[in-house]
Amino acid sequence: MTLIRKIAASQDGTVTLTQANAAGLTVHEVHRLCRSGRWRRLARAGYLVDADRYAEIPRRVRIRAAVASFGRSAAAVLDTAAELHGIAGTRRTEAIHVSLPGPAVRPSRDTDPAVIIHQLTIGAAQLCDVAGIPVTRPVRTVADIIVRADRFTAVSVLDSAVNRQVVTAEEFAMIPGLIRGRRGAVAARGYLAECDGRAQSPLETRLRLRCVDGRVAPDVLQHEVRDRDGCLLGVGDLAWLAARLIGEADGREVHGTPEAVYQDRWRQNRIVNAGWRILRFTWDDTMRPDYIPFVVRNALAASPLPR
Template sequence: MLGEVAAQQGGVVTRRQALAAGYSRHEVDNFVAFGRWKRLARATYLVGRSPAGISPRLSRIRAAVVSLGPQAHAVLSTAAELHGIAGLPRTTAIHVALPGRAARPARAGDPAVVLHQLEHAADAVTAVRGVPSTTAVHTVAELILRERRYVAVSLLDSALYSKVVGADELLTIPTLIRGRRGAVEARGYLTEASGLAQSPLETRTRLRCVDGGVPPDVLQVEVRDDDGYLLGIGDLGWRGPRVIAEADGRVTHAGPAALLDDRRRQNRLVNAGWTVLRFTWSDTLRPDYIPAVVRRAIAVRSLGRS
């Protein structure tokens, strides 16, 4: 019986569930003391090894939610993590919501668990990787009310690119946030969202260009030769002066194979008559740097054509 419960919860069970299955308190304590069960949250344990495909982080999130009862569900950055929405700094915090009255007596027993007195309608909560969580669109709506522009737009871009939020769902967000603090700014972030940005770094690079007065006229610009053969795709493009900006993230551009592929693609683009600029995360921390470099490249190309 307990095995079935554990299977449904990714190997996680509560003390109450173990007692209901016929185990004594002494047996549960012994299982924990001798390492057969691993305590993950208050009165919540991992039974045996983590099932295949379930990371220790996911087990901890599941345990935190399960330990707080049937009304608990992941919210905010934890919900975004479950949905695979990028753009927020990494954190060990686990954000869990409970309705107002249920949250008052609750104690997480773990300093990493942050409790929120939030109520959500039934259609705003779903199961994500086996964990009750706010839906992707509700998660994004609540986060952009709390985050500043660059992070908020990055979240929106990631949700759209990964298709966990559709363009039609994006149109419902103004209604979801109506009348809430931060709604005016958040509606502005929605107008800047793009489903073509493949990473938060691309979003930040684009916003720096927009703020610096040199917005790209195309994202994911395709460059082809006279026979239509695809030579490469640039992250941000200015088609008139034939300038491309690449956002070089540490994950997708790390390693010898990725480095070799980047160099070969850049050579093809340069030989096709394009200027290729490359920017990193640290470049986006300087408001003036990226637009200045882009503006100079555009100016040089314009002089070359005159």
């Protein structure tokens, strides 16, 4: 079992039946390990080793098993590829998007019910691997998503890919060619023009787009607020400079802990004392098209606080 665990360690704790056989285990022994609960069958000829250590199957394990179950020609694509690359902006669901070449393949009874099969034409140069999982490269992943997604999702994905530097400026320039002639390409070219890699989260992207739509676009993103001595007091997500107004995106993941709340209050007090005003917005606020522009417009019309 030492060899099996060594193989599994490089594959998120999983092995294939072929690997188990090569390490000396028979099919009968593999089945016995599954019946005992020590192993768990994930998909066709794929197993999670030491399954009794897991309260639930990790997400990447499920993705790995799903892709592997369709053979070497399969690859993770679309939202699943974005997830593996660490690109934010798509709505996280249980779905696992897998592409296969050739005619449509019907999932077997062993296939994870969350698997969605696609037939995308993907060149070898447009594939890579993430921890051994075949996946479309980040630039191809982004191109595939933005021709299918709504504007807010598409721009969020573009912003995230650029901000996290998984898509370089040179690769970004390749996207128009990757989407040319595809359904949704006309709208997607507009999304490319709205990309701003300074946005650090999908919430910031959505906040910015609401402001743009409401004709109160910010002057700058990630604005450094400093005191008279040049000491950095904080960085505002969005800023309207003449009005000395900051817009903050209050995401649950970053700002939802008690420690983050205290840190935000401390930083806000320093910025306000320097003569700036702060507006704070949540994800729910971005679901109301007119709300954010209305609040910002009223704040811009008000006289700034004295310095």
